[in-house]
Amino acid sequence: MEETQTSAALYQALWNSADILRSKMDANDYKSYLLGMVFYKYLSDKLLLFVAETMDEETDDLQEALATYSKYYDDVDMHEDLIEVVKNELSYAIEPQLTFTALVNRINDGSFQLEELAQGFRNIEQADELFENLFEDIDLYSKKLGATPQKQNQTIASVMKALAVLDVAAHAGDMLGDAYEYLIGQFATDSGKKAGEFYTPQPVAKLMTRIALLGREGKKGFTLYDATMGSGSLLLNAKKYSHEPNTVSYYGQELNTSTYNLARMNMILHGVPIENQYLHNADTLDEDWPTTEPTNFDGVLMNPPYSAKWSADSGFLQDPRFSAFGALAPKSKADFAFLLHGYYHLKQDGGVMAIVLPHGVLFRGNAEGKIRKHLLEEGAIDTVIGLPSNIFFNTSIPTTVIILKKNRIDRDVFFIDASKEFDKGKNQNLMTDAHIEKVLEAYKNRQNIDKFAHLASFEEIKENDFNLNIPRYVDTFEEEEVAPLAEIVTNINRTNQEIAEKTSALMDMLGLLKGTTPEAKQDLQALLNNFKG
Template sequence: MSELQTSQSLYQALWNSADILRSKMDANDYKSYLLGMVFYKYLSDKMLFFVARTMEEETDDLAQALELYRGYYEDPETHDDLIEVVKDEMSYAIEPDLTFTALVQEINDSSFQLEHLAQGFRNIEQDDELFENLFEDIDLYSKKLGATPQKQNQTIAAVMKELAELEVAGHAGDMLGDAYEYLIGQFATDSGKKAGEFYTPQPVAKLMTRIALLGREDKKGFTLYDPTMGSGSLLLNAKKYSHEPNTVSYFGQELNTSTYNLARMNMILHGVPIENQYLHNADTLDEDWPTQEPTNFDGVLMNPPYSAKWSADSGFLQDPRFSPFGKLAPKSKADFAFLLHGYYHLKQDGGVMAIVLPHGVLFRGNAEGLIRKHLLEEGAIDTVIGLPANIFFNTSIPTTVIILKKDRKERDVYFIDASKEFTKGKNQNIMEERHIEKILAAYQSRENMDKFAYLATFEELIENDYNLNIPRYVDTFEEEEVEPLADIAGKINETNETIEQKTADLLGMLGQLKGTSPEAEADLASFIERFKN
């Protein structure tokens, strides 16, 4: 079976397992259950196969691996050494009876209790700070799973039986991670507006990541930061486009605890070394992070919540992230607060930042206008890319990707109008590979392209009062072809002839009608006469 077929079968199996929960709760709730259990199975299966390899009795049969583990675990002579080796390698060790395989065996012989899975979750969380509170969003005793403890037990057991068919530990890290991403993307489709909290569509993530890494794909020790990381999908794209993926360090912050836990699982499933993960659960705007080395990064990628509210407390004017600009983003729209936070953490020498925001940031006035002017005078805004409408799960409005740099000598801005670069999909418009390549080619060339791209000088920006609205610079107006008057007259004559013919036909049909009474006959004759005139 090819890698693509394997991935597709994995995707399908994962999605089928969601059917059990779909009728009970919305996607925003059931994603935590399903993804959490997939993750637990992954940890369990990976550990069992590791034990079999370590004891030189390698097998691809989980039941056989469990029996091997149980034998060595229960043997006083080998127990302590085995657990030490497992914890040293895995940072956790699951008791034989609490492994996913053992729990499914209990389900099959009708002895399974939810408390066994809950205990497995608790034990993992206590084994290493890496896993602390990782499963806290999974309420195994929720009434949503069933009205009684027995029904809750049955629901979770049914999901686990479906998941038991998945070969999660046997897949390459990225394949399983990508399958996990697939599920997150499907949940985003199902949960609509709520999805913006945790997911950036892959084509947009790909475009932003490739721009951030452009020319630095071979750099070792690349540092990447996303202060509104969601499920981590934007950060994890670096693994695909860096030629030194195992040396990339990922720094991310997320306010929503549930989404933060998704990102932690996502990192592990993508095989990111633990020492390369620096994730934080807090409010990015409220308190700066990170504040200890490193604080400035090679790349900053952001898809913050659009036009979110924030405190805009006057004390922030003393905050080094915002103080150079003299103004704060308005309380009702934190867009520029997020942008300035990311920009503050960008490296001076060669750093590249890409942020997705609504178009309003390009032209709104007052405090936002003054911040934008300051950024332009500094040469911070390198490129503005207009994206198509309806490509995000949480909004149908068109958005813009703004590229910022700190070490630019010029103060020009390159505009790309990619609003028509999409293929229409069922629910969302989709940017395909050819669309992304066209944008990247323009970005690298920085050349004027008719109805697509334009390099505006700083003088032009001043003339436009620092307004960056894309149509001011990229003219996409298509003049309609003027039809010759003779052709228009011919079409009018054709239409008139058609009307005359249809009228004659209708009168002929009306002439065949007969009234059912003298009064009706008189009414009909009057109607036909008036119709003729």
């Protein structure tokens, strides 16, 4: 109950903050401001509460904690030791007067200056490599915030006041994850951009993560890789389903710098130890990463941009990620390039990869058909799961989760048609826990289930010319029940009788009409004759 209330307070504060910015910029811009300032508040609050606890003046009141911090910060004898302890523990320090709490106090007394928040951002960024350039997407002096410095000051002050009510440090859930889900769910439709590109809906993320971890939930030092990590939400699901969450190592790459920074914040806010984060800002397809040990991982999870364009330069045929397959994904559809990149980084023994892609990868021909055939002959494709349509924010098309493994003994493929496993939502369809459990149970048992799942042998797949289109293997056709002949005749007679009654009533009404000119009388009579047939 407490967590629900805390989440409700978080959502309400975010909604209020978004209201301030919504009229000034689109959702894709204001999410950076909101989540950046929530993150700064988190760092600030965490520091204040840590200092209060360290100095044996523990409190959950931020004003009291600020007073404690200011007192010892200004103490000549205590200052240096205190800052050293803070930096060793938190990897950063914020001056008392630049903490979120102190800035809001100045907003309330009318003395706040925007430069103070900008300085706070700079201090965090310069404190440790972990925070470098973290706030670079937040332009506090943007004209979108207001035409004059005073207007910009006023806008940011209003947002900070709306966020001040958040008990960020004590949030019971994964706070920024909740914020992402709420913001995207509420505002993705406000944005003219593909807001869903940096976020995988939780039900899909849950399904993929549980498959990747299946049977290895208790493994220490589990390594997980997402080459198109977005905000990191897909990777971070491992914290929920691993029994050794503090030992999981996260490897992620993201092309968009703004989204990459959100992923960095997300990792920190989810409490991932610094030494377990390995995040990279670059083009996954253009240049391989990681190239230094480790390069292969226990689990690979990916939700790449669907049918994206890429160079498909002939030089990639020499790239070890693609060279074994003798063909490159077409320039207009990089789906298989992403898949092969992830597969290349999968461990030989026991590695499990789950990737979401559009259905076209299952049956398109030419280069894609050649790659798919090679993967099937190698036994790489373990399972194909058809997901419902309209469950992602950036597309309504149905998608598929493909599970890949290396060094499989068999070359069969298990098909699950989960396209009907959803509850209808207002904007998106939703897979519930019950739907996910049904899919997981089928995946674990690998048995035929009428109209839901089918284990296809390699010979069967070969007979289908290596086409993996799910309806070829899982027949979901439902025959309509045929009514008895006598019932059909009765219905026809009833319909004919109703037609005759309606025609008679219409003729009566037409008979009341009178033509006012010879031509009108002639037209009316022709009409009546046509009805009489």
